[in-house]
Structure formats: C-alpha cells, structure tokens
Amino acid sequence: MSEKFRLNKGGLINRNKKISFKFNGKKYFGYEGDTLASALIANGVHLVGRSFKYHRPRGFFGAGVDEPYAIVQMNRNNEVDPNVRATEQELFEGLEAKSVNCWPNVDFDIGAINNFLGKFFPAGFYYKTFMWPKSFWYKVYEPIIRKAAGFGAASIKHDKEKYEHKYEYCDLLITGSGPSGLASAYAAAKNGAKIILAEDKSRFGGSLLTSEVTIGNQSGQEWAEKIISELKSMSNVVIKNRSQVFGYYDHNMLVMSERISDHLPKSEKYIPKQRLWYIRAKEVIISSGSIERPLVFGNNDTPGVMLSSAAKEYLKIYGVIVGKKPLVFTNNDSGYETAIEFKKNGIDPIVLDTRKDPNSEIIKEAKDLNINIKTSYVVVTAKGYKKVNSADIAKISDDKKNISNIENIKCDCICVSGFWTPTIHLASQSGNKTKFNEEIDAFIPSQSKQKETTLGSANGTFTLEETLKTSFDKGNELSKQITNKENKVSVPTVVEKKSSNHDKFWCVPLPKGKNYKRFLDFQNDVAVSDIQLALREGYRSIEHVKRYTTLGMATDQGRTSNLNGLQLVSDIENKVVPQVGHTTFRPPYSPVTIGAIVGREIGKHSKPTRKSPMHFWHEKNNAVFVDAGVWLRPRYYKQGNENLFEASKREAKNVRQNVGVCDVTTLGKIDIKGPDAAELLNRVYTNAWLKLPVGKARYGVMLREDGIVMDDGTTTRISENHYHMTTTTAQAANVLSHLEYYLQLVWPELNVNVVSSTEQWAGAAIAGPKSRDVLQKLFPDLDVSNEGLPFMGYMEGNLFGVNAKIFRISFSGELAYEVNVESDNGNFMWEKIIEIGNEFNIQPYGTEALSTLRIEMGHVAGSELDGRTIPYDNSLEGLVSKKKDFIGKRSLSKTAYIAPDRQKIVGVVPLDKKTSIPEGSYIVKDAKAKLPNPKLGHVSASCWSVEYDNPFSLAIIKDGKNMIGQKLFALSPLKNKTIPVEIVSSHYVDPKGERVRS
Amino acid sequence: MLHIKCPHCGLRSQNEFSYGGDAAVKRPELNKEVSDQDWDNFVYLRKSPAGKHLELWQHISGCRQWIKVERDTLTHEIFKTLKASEEA
Structure with a gap:
C-alpha cells in the first residue's frame, strides 16, 4: 500500500519502522513517530468523522491539541477509548480506530439529513425544536438525540488499565517546551531551582520544530535538542513529555495528566496507562504557546480546509503533504511560511492574502521562489462535499465589505491563517485578569492573582528574539529569588525572518444570494448565522451567547473559535472586543480520562477495607460478609444450603437458647486518661458520670449541641483516671473529633487526653444463657458469678496466658460479656472461645442475627439514631440528667x-x-x-x-x-x-x- | 486545593484537614442561663462573609489539632493560622 501523500524524505519520523494500523476496518501503513492523523493524511484519508449537529463530513483541521473535530474511538488492547483526538494519538503497531458520530458509516451517514433540515437546528435548538409534544421527549426525541450526539461511546466494561496519582512539589513548573519554556527552564535550572517541565506532545521543542530560525550557530530544532539533553542530565529537573497541565487551582496547585502508555499497543506490566500529577509549584511559568486562528468563509469546515500551521507541521514533522494543489488563505505572514515549505518540496501553492500590499522578508522569499501570490484576495467558499475539490475566490475591496471577480479555481486543500491566539487558558484559570491587546487582536494575561508568569507567544510575544530574551531573564529572576543563587547564562543570538503586520480581517462576506454556512466553532457546529440569530433573539452577555449557541463549549474549549466568536458579537453589537469580554476558561484545558481522575481509588481500593484479626477464621467458616463502614463484618455463617434468613434465625435462636459469639472488634474505642476524665464524660454524655466507681461500665448517650443524638456506647472506668469508651462502628471518627474539639477549643482547662484505640483491641461478645459457663471455663481463676461480676461490671483476666479485659455488657439483651484482648491475640481468643464453648453448643453469629436480637429487645442503633432523633424519641429520656449541664442540653427544651x-x-x-x-x-x-x-x-x-x-x-x-x-x-x-x-x-x-x- | 500552614506541622495540603466552621463562635458557658435567642444564635446562626473569615480546621490526618485559619472566602488567600489557644 503506497502512501501517496508522504514525501520521500524529511520529517522526524522513523522511516525504518513501518507500522500497520486499521481505520474504520481498513488496513493502512504509517511510520513510527506518526500520529494517527499524519498517517491517515499520508494515505490520502481526509474524511474522519461527521459533525456534531449537522453530520457534515469532517476531516483534520489542526495537528495537535488544536484539533476541533478529528475525534475517533480507539480500540486498544481490547479496551474502548472514546473521544481521542487523531492528531494526538501516536501510531502503534495494530492500532484500531473508528469514526464517531456517523451511522451506518462515515461515508454514508444518515444523520447528514440534518444538514438539509438545518432550519430545525438553529441556535438554541435544544430549547426550541424538541419541546412539543411533551410526551415525545422521553420516547422519541431524547433517544434519537442521545444516539446522534456526543463524541463516541464509553465502554460499559470495567477498565483493566491502571491509573496512578502522584503528588509533587517544585520551585518552578513550566508548561510547554517551546522556545520560552526551554529558555526559562534552562536559566532556572542553572540557578539550582527544582523544575518540572511539561510538554503535551511526544516531542519537545514546540514551534522550534517547525520554524526556520537559527539560534547561536544551530537550527532551532538542534538548539532545542541540545537544551533538552542538558536539562535531562540535571538532577534538579524533571522533564515530562505527553503531559498536559490542564488545570490551575488555588494556592498554585496545578494538575497534569501524563499519558504514559497510550502510545503503546498495550501497557507494560506494573506500568500505568496514565498518571495524574498534583503539583504544588512555588512559581509557574506558562509557556503554552499560541494556536493559529481560522479565517471564516463559506463551507470552511469541508475536509481539506485546515490551519496553515497544521499543514506546515505535517510537512516538517511527518513528511506528509496535506494536498498536491494547495491554496493558502492568510491575513498575515504565517501563511507564507507554509507556502514556502510546499514550494521547497516541489508543490506549487497559490497564496491568497487579504492584505493589499504586504511586504516583509518572508514575503520576499516567497516571491523569490516564484510562488503565485494574489493580494486583496479571499476564499469565498470551499467546494466539494467529502473533500475540497475547488474554491470560489474573489477580490476584496479595500474596506473589506465587498467582493468581486468571483472565480472558481481547482485545489485539494485550503490552508488558512487568521493570525495567532495566545493560549491563555491556564493563566485565566489561575485568576489572572486578562486584557485585550489591540495589536494582536487577542487577549493576553495581565494582572496575576497567583504566582504565575506567562511568556512567549502565550503572552503575545511573537518574535523569537524577544521571547528568548524575556524567557532567559524571567527564568533567572524567578529561580534566583527561590534558590538565592545566580548562574546567569548569556542569551544566544537569533536569526529569524521579520514579519509584517497582520490584517484584522477575519470573516469573508457572503456573495449576493448565497447562504453558505460559515463556521466559527467547528466542534459544536456553530456558524455565523447562529450567533446572529442569538443576538437577534436578545442574547447580549457573551456567557449567555455561549450557552445558547454552544459556542466554545465541550472538549474544544474555544481554542480555535473563541476570538472569532467574540469578533462577530462585537461587530454586531458595535462594541469593541474587550467590552464584550471573553467567557470563563475552565479546567480541564483538554479532556482528561475519568480513569486518571479516579486513579487507584477504584473498586476495593476506593476506600480502605478493614478486617478484624478474626477475619480469616470467619472466612474459613463460611461467613458471608457485609460492609460496615470501612469494615468487613460477617453477616451470617452459612451452613449447608441455608439462606440469609434461615441462617440468621438459627444463629439468633441459638443465642436466646444456648450461647453465641460475635466479633465486635469493629466498635470504635477511645482511650481517655487524665484527672479531669470524669468531668469530660459528665459534660459529653447526657447522664451522670462523676460517681462511676472503678471497675464499672455505664451506658451513655451523647448529643450534638442541637439536641440530636450523636452516638451511644458504654464507657468503663479502668482505673482512677483511666476510661475506656466505646462508640458505634460508624461514628468512631466523628466522636473522637468531637471530643478533641471540646478539649482543645471549648474547655482547654480540662486535663484529659483522648486517643483512638479501636485497632488496638479485638473484641468478642459472648451472649446467651450459657455465656457465664463459657466465661468461667475461659477464666477458671476468676469469680464470674452474678455477684463476682455483676451486670455492667468489669474485670481483667488471663486468658490462657493472654491479658484480657472482660466487660459484662449486653446488646443482645441476654446475659452477655464482651472480652477484649490485644489485636494480635484476637484470633487466639476467638478459637479458644469456640473450642471451650463447644460443649455449650456455642455458634458464631453475624450482624444479621445481632440486629434481630437487638431489634426485638428494642435496643436502638444507627437506624434509630439517624441524626434526626432526640433521646426522648428513642425512649432514652431516662438517661437525660436533670441536674447537670451537658452538650446539647439547652436544646432539649425547645418547643x-x-x-x-x-x-x-x-x-x-x-x-x-x-x-x-x-x-x-x-x-x-x-x-x-x-x-x-x-x-x-x-x-x-x-x-x-x-x-x-x-x-x-x-x-x-x-x-x-x-x-x-x-x-x-x-x-x-x-x-x-x-x-x-x-x-x-x-x-x-x-x-x-x-x-x-x- | 488550599495550602494551609498548620501551626504545629507546617504547610500541608487541604486534603489533610477537615473544615470546622466559624472560629468566632463562643459556646455559652455551662450551667448558665441562656435565652432561647442566644442559644439559637449559637447553634444555628452563622455569618457567611464574603472576604476575611476566621475559621476552624482540624488537622485530621496530621497532628489532629484544631487550628484557626484566617482566610479570604473570595480569593482563598490565607492571612494567618493560629493554634487553638491563640486569639486572632
């Protein structure tokens, strides 16, 4: 299979490694170093998808993150990945991708009928067209819209890939490795600053990879390579490619998504697919560059119409020509650079320049190369359905209002350049008050709110010399303040061609009687007529226009459409652009996978799983587990073919008749010590605590200040100034914070220390009429009679060589004890209880039987203490002291x-x-x-x-x-x-x- | 994500802390008569200033100390942090 649009030489791809891939089921070849987009264009494939609303054929418009519509559905290692930009997806052996937004296929798409039903899809069509009849929404409109809309289908399977999170701190985070990023990183690195340099593409160098410049005595590209390799050798520098800093949050926290394995056929073992970096930077340098702005003309979305910078990038990086009869339509000198590249590779472009009499070094070079240049010329409309085959071009008057001499010329691509838009998304996200720069017709960062500095073309600086100078300076200055070291590097001399001023012209008027669609937002199918309609209907605020028309929304975030949209609104409103203002830029700058955001916190790892020391015994004995907060607790122990109902009934019955044992390790436990411990308890619980003797436990209820029951449990006085508090499993952490709040802030005069001891103790509740028999055998030396260890009594014992705490407390309503041992001895205790209890028909019981036992006894638990009830509601009013004050008491007298x-x-x-x-x-x-x-x-x-x-x-x-x-x-x-x-x-x-x- | 300087541990990310509300609220003393109005104000009524706000945070995944943070609710700027025992 030949690649008809691949040059024989040139580019940064590895021509020694051929790669096969499939697009829409058809097999093609490309090279290592290609993107899916460059490989498809090399094979002459320009039709990649259908547009969002009208299902018009769409091709490639950009060559990277600027791409608004070449979005494909990837199939990688049997995993589906929707919403992938073909211009960013690197080629790998066996890659499979398909078009989205078309049915049955991209060549013949039934949805394209929308194009002819355009009057049903005006601006705000969501709010208008599908309103009537009401019953049609669920049954007809919504299912159809759901099927037709969106950029691919997410997989409903569990994602097998791994994603990771990483936290990092640095002195300087630099976003983008173009000239400004490299220069500032180099200067800062030399001063010893800890640096992270992030590049969203696979190759470092940004615009230096495609521009014809000399730095020192090297080409721009060679200089970039040298700087990168030097930075890589420095221990204070972290350099990451395929890494997009997509969000700028408070206190200089930025988030970056690193695509580690997306360019490989499958992720290597133990290597994640993507990693999300949370970076706290002392200073941020935004060197995110700029994106070429489209010019607006009829049918400017036809496949084959693309940014001139993208055409140049395909040529210079991938050795791919986007067309053999190119038309370059420009309002500035950048279009000429692309034309010159075509010419150098033996292809004759025609340049249409909207300017009347432009003059500069670059234009002179183009003229010297005998490039056909037409000044005061515009493209009126592209022709061709699935690919450009010609264009109507015309002469434009000096006031840019009238066109004449319309003629049709053959071409197979139209490269447009409407000047450059600085990428200010991150700066704007940081809170920077941007300002409109008349000279470049675009917003640039102005007043910083956080510690950020924007450099290079992202700041509207379009000459390399100025960019390098300011970037070396800033990198030096910012790092010097942090490291207190200065190791200044000299700024290399730069040779670059001087550009002339661009033309503010951006939108070609319609010829009389023609109604061509002129698109502003390619991703969301927003045309000039949609904005005009929105304004006619009374929308004024740019934020409202955005929402009504969908201009600048979705994954594209207005990268290519924003300024042209603003221009149009300001033209119609007769305002200047800065008065109209721009819409809010929000993170993420570019789509981030849900997988990366979730990271490892998925499935079992979404929260910790806590298991008691007896867990494996439960497992061995057919326990069926239930989540209790973060704990796994046995719900019941299955015997034979029993179901939940039968098993829990058997277990509960055995407690009532004989004796059962339940794992109560999960109960919250708080160790309380200090001379004022009793006073604290007396203020926290509703009942009286000052007279509780050593060796006794008491049940207590604690309230919030609003009188609502917060938790209940027993607290035992272990010794004079030492108490052991238990809380419910779910409230353990809240109760600890609650106690700490009062001790630290409200009553700091109380001399008490509290600490969680939940994990220090394993607990078993032995309950049932025969529980005393079991206990006596466990502790033969102790007097556990009703007199020796009465209800709510406490004693310490020795359980076959293990220290144990014994509490005579009961949740089941039966004669019962809770035995606690140090966690490490939990399983030993449990097995001893089972062994000794055997002659008394002991059976383990789970939470279901536990619930049954407490419910029929009328003991309240979480389902009654649900954050809406007071003690009275739970028949706990007997525990509310009338004599003393306590937390929440005053609320109880509310009407x-x-x-x-x-x-x-x-x-x-x-x-x-x-x-x-x-x-x-x-x-x-x-x-x-x-x-x-x-x-x-x-x-x-x-x-x-x-x-x-x-x-x-x-x-x-x-x-x-x-x-x-x-x-x-x-x-x-x-x-x-x-x-x-x-x-x-x-x-x-x-x-x-x-x-x-x- | 905020960066909060715990007076005991130093600068830490917000996810180590848990928010605790207005630090200016004073609990009425125990065993004192409190009018319905005063009690309701204490339990329910909170100011929600747009600007400087003295608030409580607990360094829950750190030293577990409750601290006071003076923060601008509009800009998230943190002016100072104090120990529980310190007055603003």
Whole structure:
C-alpha cells in the first residue's frame, strides 16, 4: 500500500519502522513517530468523522491539541477509548480506530439529513425544536438525540488499565517546551531551582520544530535538542513529555495528566496507562504557546480546509503533504511560511492574502521562489462535499465589505491563517485578569492573582528574539529569588525572518444570494448565522451567547473559535472586543480520562477495607460478609444450603437458647486518661458520670449541641483516671473529633487526653444463657458469678496466658460479656472461645442475627439514631440528667422537642403475624386516605422475632407513647405493600430487662 | 486545593484537614442561663462573609489539632493560622 501523500524524505519520523494500523476496518501503513492523523493524511484519508449537529463530513483541521473535530474511538488492547483526538494519538503497531458520530458509516451517514433540515437546528435548538409534544421527549426525541450526539461511546466494561496519582512539589513548573519554556527552564535550572517541565506532545521543542530560525550557530530544532539533553542530565529537573497541565487551582496547585502508555499497543506490566500529577509549584511559568486562528468563509469546515500551521507541521514533522494543489488563505505572514515549505518540496501553492500590499522578508522569499501570490484576495467558499475539490475566490475591496471577480479555481486543500491566539487558558484559570491587546487582536494575561508568569507567544510575544530574551531573564529572576543563587547564562543570538503586520480581517462576506454556512466553532457546529440569530433573539452577555449557541463549549474549549466568536458579537453589537469580554476558561484545558481522575481509588481500593484479626477464621467458616463502614463484618455463617434468613434465625435462636459469639472488634474505642476524665464524660454524655466507681461500665448517650443524638456506647472506668469508651462502628471518627474539639477549643482547662484505640483491641461478645459457663471455663481463676461480676461490671483476666479485659455488657439483651484482648491475640481468643464453648453448643453469629436480637429487645442503633432523633424519641429520656449541664442540653427544651405528641419509638407487629414489614414503610391511620396520606412516622428496622416466631419492627411515630395497642397500617409504596399492623411496646422481648441481670 | 500552614506541622495540603466552621463562635458557658435567642444564635446562626473569615480546621490526618485559619472566602488567600489557644 503506497502512501501517496508522504514525501520521500524529511520529517522526524522513523522511516525504518513501518507500522500497520486499521481505520474504520481498513488496513493502512504509517511510520513510527506518526500520529494517527499524519498517517491517515499520508494515505490520502481526509474524511474522519461527521459533525456534531449537522453530520457534515469532517476531516483534520489542526495537528495537535488544536484539533476541533478529528475525534475517533480507539480500540486498544481490547479496551474502548472514546473521544481521542487523531492528531494526538501516536501510531502503534495494530492500532484500531473508528469514526464517531456517523451511522451506518462515515461515508454514508444518515444523520447528514440534518444538514438539509438545518432550519430545525438553529441556535438554541435544544430549547426550541424538541419541546412539543411533551410526551415525545422521553420516547422519541431524547433517544434519537442521545444516539446522534456526543463524541463516541464509553465502554460499559470495567477498565483493566491502571491509573496512578502522584503528588509533587517544585520551585518552578513550566508548561510547554517551546522556545520560552526551554529558555526559562534552562536559566532556572542553572540557578539550582527544582523544575518540572511539561510538554503535551511526544516531542519537545514546540514551534522550534517547525520554524526556520537559527539560534547561536544551530537550527532551532538542534538548539532545542541540545537544551533538552542538558536539562535531562540535571538532577534538579524533571522533564515530562505527553503531559498536559490542564488545570490551575488555588494556592498554585496545578494538575497534569501524563499519558504514559497510550502510545503503546498495550501497557507494560506494573506500568500505568496514565498518571495524574498534583503539583504544588512555588512559581509557574506558562509557556503554552499560541494556536493559529481560522479565517471564516463559506463551507470552511469541508475536509481539506485546515490551519496553515497544521499543514506546515505535517510537512516538517511527518513528511506528509496535506494536498498536491494547495491554496493558502492568510491575513498575515504565517501563511507564507507554509507556502514556502510546499514550494521547497516541489508543490506549487497559490497564496491568497487579504492584505493589499504586504511586504516583509518572508514575503520576499516567497516571491523569490516564484510562488503565485494574489493580494486583496479571499476564499469565498470551499467546494466539494467529502473533500475540497475547488474554491470560489474573489477580490476584496479595500474596506473589506465587498467582493468581486468571483472565480472558481481547482485545489485539494485550503490552508488558512487568521493570525495567532495566545493560549491563555491556564493563566485565566489561575485568576489572572486578562486584557485585550489591540495589536494582536487577542487577549493576553495581565494582572496575576497567583504566582504565575506567562511568556512567549502565550503572552503575545511573537518574535523569537524577544521571547528568548524575556524567557532567559524571567527564568533567572524567578529561580534566583527561590534558590538565592545566580548562574546567569548569556542569551544566544537569533536569526529569524521579520514579519509584517497582520490584517484584522477575519470573516469573508457572503456573495449576493448565497447562504453558505460559515463556521466559527467547528466542534459544536456553530456558524455565523447562529450567533446572529442569538443576538437577534436578545442574547447580549457573551456567557449567555455561549450557552445558547454552544459556542466554545465541550472538549474544544474555544481554542480555535473563541476570538472569532467574540469578533462577530462585537461587530454586531458595535462594541469593541474587550467590552464584550471573553467567557470563563475552565479546567480541564483538554479532556482528561475519568480513569486518571479516579486513579487507584477504584473498586476495593476506593476506600480502605478493614478486617478484624478474626477475619480469616470467619472466612474459613463460611461467613458471608457485609460492609460496615470501612469494615468487613460477617453477616451470617452459612451452613449447608441455608439462606440469609434461615441462617440468621438459627444463629439468633441459638443465642436466646444456648450461647453465641460475635466479633465486635469493629466498635470504635477511645482511650481517655487524665484527672479531669470524669468531668469530660459528665459534660459529653447526657447522664451522670462523676460517681462511676472503678471497675464499672455505664451506658451513655451523647448529643450534638442541637439536641440530636450523636452516638451511644458504654464507657468503663479502668482505673482512677483511666476510661475506656466505646462508640458505634460508624461514628468512631466523628466522636473522637468531637471530643478533641471540646478539649482543645471549648474547655482547654480540662486535663484529659483522648486517643483512638479501636485497632488496638479485638473484641468478642459472648451472649446467651450459657455465656457465664463459657466465661468461667475461659477464666477458671476468676469469680464470674452474678455477684463476682455483676451486670455492667468489669474485670481483667488471663486468658490462657493472654491479658484480657472482660466487660459484662449486653446488646443482645441476654446475659452477655464482651472480652477484649490485644489485636494480635484476637484470633487466639476467638478459637479458644469456640473450642471451650463447644460443649455449650456455642455458634458464631453475624450482624444479621445481632440486629434481630437487638431489634426485638428494642435496643436502638444507627437506624434509630439517624441524626434526626432526640433521646426522648428513642425512649432514652431516662438517661437525660436533670441536674447537670451537658452538650446539647439547652436544646432539649425547645418547643418542638417537648411537644406532648412528640414522636417516640414503638414496636410494630403485622396483624397476620406473617407479613414482614419493609424498612422505611410509612405508618398511617387510614390506608385508603387521599394522597399524600398523612404519615405518623416510619419503620426504622425490621426483623423476624426468634422469640415469638413472627415479624417484628421498630418504628418512630408521632405520639408513640399513646399509640400502644392501636391498629394502624404500614405502607410501602416502593414495594407496593399495605400491611395492617398493631402497635406494641418497643421492648418486645424481656421488657423488664431481667435476662441481662440474671 | 488550599495550602494551609498548620501551626504545629507546617504547610500541608487541604486534603489533610477537615473544615470546622466559624472560629468566632463562643459556646455559652455551662450551667448558665441562656435565652432561647442566644442559644439559637449559637447553634444555628452563622455569618457567611464574603472576604476575611476566621475559621476552624482540624488537622485530621496530621497532628489532629484544631487550628484557626484566617482566610479570604473570595480569593482563598490565607492571612494567618493560629493554634487553638491563640486569639486572632
């Protein structure tokens, strides 16, 4: 297969390495060092996609990040990657890509009918066309728009690739390795500053790779290579290619996405696909260069119309000619550079210059090469559907208002140059107040808010000499302030051709009777007529025009369209561009994959997984786990073919009848020490703590200042000034912060220290009528009788050589103990309990049985302490001291909290004793009342009572205290259930609490 | 992401801290009569200034100390940071 548009020599590609790839199923060849775009153009492929709205054929417009529409869907190593710019995707062996936005294929796209139905797609068409009839939106319009819109389809599979995050600090971050980036980096590096130099392309050097200049006694490209290799050898410099700094955030934090493996057929083992860098820089040098501006004329989106700088880049870097009969349409000298490159490679271009009588060194060189130059000439419209085949050109009057002498000339590409737009996105993101520079018709950075400096063409400096001089100076100056060292390098002499002034002309008028579409925003299909319409309809603010027309939106972020759009608005409004202002530039400058943003925090790694020391025992014994905050807890232990319901019932029943053991390691634990520890507890908990004797535990409830219950748990007095607090699993971290807040800020006079000891202790709850028998055998030397270790008692013991803390506390409502040992001994303790408990029919029980046991006992937990309830609501008012003050007490006297019909916890039993009540159901008086049915409250927790063998739920309902005995209804609109129920006491089992004291 | 100078640990990124609200709020003393209005102001009412604001942060993934940060809510400029015990 021949590459008809590849030159025999030239470019920076590796001609020794041929690479095969597929585009839209067809096989082609390119070379190592190509992009997908350069390889396709070399093969004469110009049609790559269809446009967003009208589905017009689209080709290549740029050669890098400036590309608005050559977006493809990649298939790499069996992974789909949408929204990839063909101009940025480097070629690798076996690459497969396809067009997006077309169906059934790019050559014959049914959506192109939109082009002829254009009147249905005016500016703001989203808000107009699809409004009627209303019912059509979900069924017809939305599915069609969804199918037609967007830039490719994301994969619905799990991404196998790895992505990483990296945090880095540096003295100077330099974004872009063109002349300004290299010069400032070099000067700063010599002063010993720690530097990160980022280049978004694979090759360093920026414009030096394509411009004909001499620096010192070397070509621009050679000079760039020399500087890069020297920088690479310096230990204080990090140089990254394929790395786009896309966001400038507060306090000089910038984020960069490094594409590590996208240019390879697949990622190497242990090497990520992409890496996201969070860089905190003392100073930032923005050397992001500039992007050529398009000229606006009829059908200027036809494949074959492209930026003249892109055509030059394809020639000089890839040895590829974009056409054999090129037309160069320019309003400045840059177009001539491209024309000269064509000419040097044996191709005759025609230059159309909008200026009347331009004169400069470059123009003279073009003339000397006998290039056909037509001045005061414009392209009126491109002709050809899937590729340019000719152009209507015309003479333009001096006032640029009238065109005449329209003629058609053959051409196969049109290279446009409308002068240059500095890339100010990062500067603008940093908060820089940009200003409009009349001389270059563009915005440049002006007043910095953060520590950033913009240099080179990004700052509107278009001569190399000036760029190098200011960049060496700035690099030296900024680094010197940081390192206090100066090792000044001399600025090399520069030879470059002088340019003449550009023409402010940017948009070709329509000939009489013609209605060519003249595009401003190529990516979003916004034409001149759309902006005109928006303004006719009364949109004035540029931000509104942007949103109404979609100008400058999406992944392109107005790189090529922004200024022309502003020009048009200011022309129509008769204002100058700075009055119109530009829209806000937002990160990311260029698309970033979701994978890179997520990094490693995916799946199991999205949060830490905490496992108790007994985890592997649970695993071995068929535990089915459940996430409890960040912990994995056994939900139940499966025996045979049991399901959740059967297993949890068996486990809970065994606790009521014999004895069970539950892993309670996950409970939050806080160690509290100090002479004022009792005073702290007394202020934090609602009940009294000053008289708790050593060796005793107490249940406590703590509130927020607004009176809402924050957490509950038991705290034990280990010794005079030492307490052991437990919290719920979920609230552990919040409670610690809460205590620290009061100790550090509110009551610093209290002499108390608090520290989390959750991970220091492994815990097992032994519960059931036979639990004392088990405990006695575990600690044969201790008196664990009801007198020796009464309810809420505490003692320390020796468990077969291991120190243990024994608490007689109960969540299940049975006689129960919790034994804590140091975490390392957790599994030893657990196995001993199982071994010794065997003769008492001990069984491990999981969180499901635990819930059942506590629900039928009416013990509240997270589903009742849900951040909306006060102690009274949970029937915990008995624990609220009337004598002393504590956090949140003052709130409890609020009118709503003392209302006589205040909500309160109750028990709920279905009348048929069979139907389980879904959690979250409403409790209502009349199941058939008109909607919205006034609800009395909601069901907070449900279980199957093992004591009575029927369903039982807890609910928090209005006037709960007077509702006992009432027949009401539980409604679950979600499950479509209406269940007649009876309200009973929340203490369904053992209401007097005799078992725990037995 | 903000860069906050913890008075105990030095400059650290925002993701090590947790925000704690207005530092100027004073909790009414324990065991003192507090009017409904004063209590409501303490519990619920917060100023939301556009500009300088003294606020609390906890260096939760660091020294766990609560600190005071004087920050401009419009520009994110941090003027100074103080220990819990220090007055602005």
